[in-house]
Every structure is written in structure tokens, then in C-alpha cells.
Amino acid sequence: MIAAIIGGGVIGGGWAARFLLNGWDVRVFDPDPQAQRKIGEVLDNARRALPGLSDVPLPEEGRLSWHDTMEDVVQGADWIQESVPERLDVKHKVFAALQAACDPQAIIGSSTSGFKPGELQQGAVRPGQIVVTHPFNPVYLLPLVELVGSDATPPDLIDRAGAVLTGLGMFPLHIKREIEAHIADRLLEVVWRESLWLVKDGIATTEEIDNAIRYGFGLRWAQMGLFETYRVAGGEAGMKHFMAQFGPTLELPWCKLTDVPPFTDDLVELIAGQSDAQSGAYTIRELERIRDANLVGMMRALKQQDWGAGALLRNHDAQLRTGTRLADRAADLSDPGQPILTLSRAVPLDWTDYNGHMTESRYLDAFTNATDRFMEMIGCDADYIAAGGSYFTAETHIRHLDEADAGARLTIRTQLLLGEGKKLHLFHSMYEGERLLATGEHFLLHVSLKTRRPSEPGPQVAAALDLIARAQADLPRPEGAGRSIGAPR
Numbered sequence: 263m264i265a266a267i268i269g270g271g272v273i274g275g276g277w278a279a280r281f282l283l284n285g286w287d288v289r290v291f292d293p294d295p296q297a298q299r300k301i302g303e304v305l306d307n308a309r310r311a312l313p314g315l316s317d318v319p320l321p322e323e324g325r326l327s328w329h330d331t332m333e334d335v336v337q338g339a340d341w342i343q344e345s346v347p348e349r350l351d352v353k354h355k356v357f358a359a360l361q362a363a364c365d366p367q368a369i370i371g372s373s374t375s376g377f378k379p380g381e382l383q384q385g386a387v388r389p390g391q392i393v394v395t396h397p398f399n400p401v402y403l404l405p406l407v408e409l410v411g412s413d414a415t416p417p418d419l420i421d422r423a424g425a426v427l428t429g430l431g432m433f434p435l436h437i438k439r440e441i442e443a444h445i446a447d448r449l450l451e452v453v454w455r456e457s458l459w460l461v462k463d464g465i466a467t468t469e470e471i472d473n474a475i476r477y478g479f480g481l482r483w484a485q486m487g488l489f490e491t492y493r494v495a496g497g498e499a500g501m502k503h504f505m506a507q508f509g510p511t512l513e514l515p516w517c518k519l520t521d522v523p524p525f526t527d528d529l530v531e532l533i534a535g536q537s538d539a540q541s542g543a544y545t546i547r548e549l550e551r552i553r554d555a556n557l558v559g560m561m562r563a564l565k566q567q568d569w570g571a572g573a574l575l576r577n578h579d580a581q582l583r584t585g586t587r588l589a590d591r592a593a594d595l596s597d598p599g600q601p602i603l604t605l606s607r608a609v610p611l612d613w614t615d616y617n618g619h620m621t622e623s624r625y626l627d628a629f630t631n632a633t634d635r636f637m638e639m640i641g642c643d644a645d646y647i648a649a650g651g652s653y654f655t656a657e658t659h660i661r662h663l664d665e666a667d668a669g670a671r672l673t674i675r676t677q678l679l680l681g682e683g684k685k686l687h688l689f690h691s692m693y694e695g696e697r698l699l700a701t702g703e704h705f706l707l708h709v710s711l712k713t714r715r716p717s718e719p720g721p722q723v724a725a726a727l728d729l730i731a732r733a734q735a736d737l738p739r740p741e742g743a744g745r746s747i748g749a750p751r
Contacts (some may be wrong), residue, residue, distance in 0.1 A: 275399025279308035285321030313609025371395030629702035681727030
């Protein structure tokens with residue numbers, strides 16, 4: 263699949279990263295001489311952050327190419343994403359050039375934050391080909407995309423666009439009626455307007471307003487949104503009670519609503535000065551990385567609860583496990599005579615420590631996941647465990663041989679050293695590419711979950727272990743196996 267990116271600013275670069283890291287070939291057109299540098303820096307951040315949202319590997323990264331004309335960049339493209347400045351006349355010229363050269367079946371999405379699709383489609387050769395696909399920064403992490411068509415938009419194009427965006431791990435919110443600024447930016451605009459008044463009137467600084475959001479309702483909004491938050495606030499009586507209790511406050515002069523303070527030089531200088539005092543100690547690249555780390559941590563926490571954006575991540579992981587991707591091929595025991603692939607994933611940002619590399623506990627986490635996968639492959643799966651049999655780890659030895667940074671793609675291959683009776687002895691080797699990062703040696707005992715005592719495994723598990731043991735009998739004993747803790751001689 264090929265995506266053409268028209269405009270390589272913050273949003274266009276984020277789109278390029280989202281497509282590229284999900285296996286699409288990406289072509290970029292941007293006359294800015296700094297475009298390659300800017301998009302390169304966005305890609306560096308995305309490669310560090312995005313793969314860590316998934317507990318299975320993303321597809322192999324697509325190919326990135328740069329093109330001198332819009333006509334060239336859209337040749338053969340399945341998706342065309344326009345992210346040029348918010349000027350309707352400029353967008354109309356761009357769409358005319360795109361449609362003169364692109365496949366009529368290609369989807370043309372606009373990143374516009376304000377224009378309605380009907381406005382974008384004015385004068386177009388094929389109006390229905392153009393839709394609003396408005397993302398949120400950083401595009402490579404935040405899943406929301408506002409998907410808006412007009413009366414000229416065929417329903418099947420909306421369906422196709424939604425399927426593509428879902429395949430990228432995003433959440434296409436189909437807005438069924440056109441309106442300026444769509445949904446999310448209209449909500450943000452209300453908060454922005456009120457914040458301008460609070461600063462202008464000397465009630466709060468920019469930092470105090472940000473603190474009110476990030477330490478309070480922003481955390482609630484991140485997982486529940488607005489209405490669900492207020493439903494909970496209503497207690498056992500629910501939303502009706504909340505509205506009855508707090509509805510009368512809408513009559514009070516609590517906010518300015520659509521009234522906007524004049525954008526005078528004094529107001530701009532006041533806000534800019536406070537913002538510099540608040541955040542000026544960091545470069546933009548540093549702030550982006552801090553933002554990305556926080557977003558990944560929050561979204562992965564939501565993933566553990568299967569809630570909100572975390573539920574979306576879980577669904578995307580399930581998609582990534584299908585087909586012929588690397589994680590799915592881990593189940594292949596057609597060649598049990600070699601160490602078996604039991605894990606393939608990226609290092610998430612929250613797996614790194616104060617030294618900037620993967621923390622010690624996460625090596626055990628990764629090796630534990632590899633052991634669990636091996637158990638599944640020999641038949642000690644969820645059904646087997648529910649029936650009362652499992653393996654308990656009795657001893658573990660990890661060797662840390664090299665560093666792994668955030669975003670590194672890890673694979674673990676597992677050799678069976680012993681699989682007889684109650685005993686299971688595994689040796690895991692962790693790699694980034696061909697570079698050996700660590701080894702994990704684990705001795706386990708099969709147990710009855712009823713007695714919590716060692717017991718013989720079921721016949722299907724014993725047979726699978728015997729098959730692998732015989733196939734790997736001639737493999738050399740891996741270096742480091744059986745070592746005790748101590749400095750190597």
C-alpha cells in the first residue's frame with residue numbers, strides 16, 4: 263500500500279510516521295528545503311514511541327521517498343493526505359493538481375481542522391473523492407481522526423477510509439453532519455477562549471491553567487470523556503441526578519462562552535512570556551519526547567484495564583497478530599530442531615530506566631512472556647491451566663550482555679535443555695537483529711493446581727516436549743548455560 267503525503271509539517275510528518283511504521287510505503291511532497299530534516303526528526307520520535315504501544319511487532323517499516331512534484335508523488339497512491347496551510351484557495355489548487363494525476367479510486371483526506379468537506383470539494387473534478395480526516399498531534403500516537411464527508415461523498419468511500427484508519431491503529435470518528443471545526447476543536451476552542459480571559463484578567467497564569475487541567479479533569483477526560491465523567495459524578499442516581507444538581511449553574515456567569523478578548527500585542531506578549539517562563543528550559547524536541555513518554559505510559563496503563571484508548575490498542579494488537587506477520591509465525595513448530603521464536607516486540611518507553619536503556623525487571627518480563635509462549639506451544643495453554651495443570655518457575659538466571667533502548671525491536675529464541683517428567687529447563691536468547699542482548703535460563707516444575715505440588719504433565723504436553731527434545735538433541739549447549747553469578751574468567 264502507498265500513501266502520498268502532501269505537506270510535511272508537524273501534522274504531515276506525523277501522518278508519514280503513522281503510515282510508514284504500519285508498513286505502508288510513503289511518498290512525500292513538500293517544497294520546504296527543511297522538510298526532510300523536519301520529517302526525519304518526527305520519524306525519530308515516532309520510531310522510539312509508537313512501537314512501544316503494541317505488545318506484538320508492527321509490520322516491517324515501509325519505504326520512504328521524496329518527490330519534486332504533486333503529479334509524481336500521487337502516482338499509484340492508495341491514500342493521499344493533504345496537510346497544507348489552512349487557506350481554502352491554497353487547498354483548492356492542491357486538490358485540482360492531485361485529482362489531475364491520481365487514481366480516481368484513491369482516497370484524498372484533508373487534515374483541515376476547520377473547513378467543512380463541502381467547502382473543500384468546491385470546484386473539484388470528483389468532489390466525493392475528498393473527505394476530512396482531521397487528526398490530533400502527535401498523529402503517530404493519538405488515535406482520534408475526525409472523518410467527515412458531504413452529501414457528495416459515497417458511503418463506501420467512508421467505509422473504506424474508516425477501514426484504512428482502523429488498520430493504522432487509529433479511531434475514525436465518523437461525523438455525519440458537516441460543521442465548522444468538526445467536534446473536538448469546537449470543544450477545545452471553548453476551553454481556549456476561557457483560558458485567554460483568565461490570563462488577560464490576571465486570574466491565572468498559563469502554568470496555573472495547565473496545572474488545573476493536567477492534575478484534575480484532564481486525567482478523567484483521558485479515560486472517560488465528558489459525559490461519562492459527569493455520569494459518575496451523579497453517583498448512584500446517575501446522569502439525571504447530576505443534571506438536576508448542577509444544571510442550574512448554567513444560569514450563572516461562570517464563563518465568557520464565545521466572547522473573546524482582543525488579541526492585542528500586550529496580551530500576546532503576556533501569554534508568550536508566561537509560556538516561556540513555564541517551559542522555556544526545554545527545546546521543542548525535548549518537550550515532544552516528554553509528551554510522547556507520558557502519552558505512552560498513560561495509554562499502556564489504560565491498555566491493562568482494556569478501557570478507552572487502551573481497548574483500541576488491544577484491538578490493534580489482535581489485528582497485528584493475524585496474517586503472516588512475525589508474531590504469528592512464532593506458533594510455527596515446523597522446524598523444532600532450531601531454537602524457537604517465542605517473542606517479538608518493541609521496547610516501550612515505560613520499560614526504560616534512568617540510564618536510558620531497558621530496566622532490569624523488564625528483561626525478566628520479556629523472558630517470562632517467552633516462557634508463557636513456549637508453554638502455549640506445547641499445549642500448556644489457558645484451557646490446560648483451567649483444567650488444573652501448569653508450570654511454576656523454580657529458578658531463574660539472567661545475563662545482561664548489551665543495551666536495549668526504547669523502540670528497539672526484540673526477538674527471543676528458546677532452546678529446550680530438558681523436558682522430561684515434571685522438569686522443564688529453558689534457555690532464552692534475546693536479540694536486536696543479530697546482536698545478542700541477554701540470555702535467560704529458567705528451570706520450571708509441572709504442578710497440579712489442586713495440590714500445588716509437582717506432578718506429571720498431561721500426555722499432550724509430554725508428547726510435545728518429547729518431540730522438541732529429540733529435535734534439538736544435537737544442538738550445542740548454549741554459551742552461559744548453567745553459569746553461576748560471577749565475573750567471567
